[in-house]
Amino acid sequence: MSIQNTNLHHKNYQPPIQRLAMVIRDTLEVAENTIFIGRENLANQDFNAPVISIEQSGNSEVKGFSETYRRNVEVMEYSQHEKILFDVNVWGKQALQRAQILLRLLRTQKGFEQQWKHTISLSAPTGVRDLHFATGSQYRERVMFSINASVADYINVSTPSINHLTFQLSNEKGSQYEQ
Numbered sequence: 001m002s003i004q005n006t007n008l009h010h011k012n013y014q015p016p017i018q019r020l021a022m023v024i025r026d027t028l029e030v031a032e033n034t035i036f037i038g039r040e041n042l043a044n045q046d047f048n049a050p051v052i053s054i055e056q057s058g059n060s061e062v063k064g065f066s067e068t069y070r071r072n073v074e075v076m077e078y079s080q081h082e083k084i085l086f087d088v089n090v091w092g093k094q095a096l097q098r099a100q101i102l103l104r105l106l107r108t109q110k111g112f113e114q115q116w117k118h119t120i121s122l123s124a125p126t127g128v129r130d131l132h133f134a135t136g137s138q139y140r141e142r143v144m145f146s147i148n149a150s151v152a153d154y155i156n157v158s159t160p161s162i163n164h165l166t167f168q169l170s171n172e173k174g175s176q177y178e179q
Contacts, residue, residue, distance in 0.1 A: 013153070078155050083148055
């Protein structure tokens with residue numbers, strides 16, 4: 001199988017963590033540079049600024065998969081449904097209030113529309129945990145909650161069908177049979 005014969009269902013495939021980041025960005029209507037994937041990108045960040053970081057918490061759990069041959073277009077479709085737990089950290093002033101607002105907005109019509117748009121389903125958020133910390137003499141606000149994400153993606157692999165099959169048998173005497 002070559003890369004050219006494989007294409008993801010989504011033209012611009014995004015990993016689940018990026019989809020979650022886009023849902024949060026679009027639901028809150030905030031600038032893209034205020035959402036970070038992972039904490040390594042936060043090293044030089046002003047933690048009083050209102051930023052959000054997202055990271056995967058553990059392994060994804062495969063909930064199901066399927067293989068389907070679509071004869072009319074000669075394509076084999078391989079799909080997989082995964083459930084993933086993410087940690088969402090809200091940093092900066094009024095972090096607790098901003099996290100609570102985000103959790104409520106994710107349940108609104110707009111939140112569901114963003115999940116639909118970015119092909120991810122969010123469910124079962126935990127309560128918000130206060131993780132404030134002190135650096136030197138300065139207090140930094142930080143809260144965190146976890147949320148489950150479900151994604152289902154598939155790839156299509158070009159798989160031409162065999163329209164005509166020929167058998168050729170021969171024996172030790174040299175006689176042949178062909179069908």
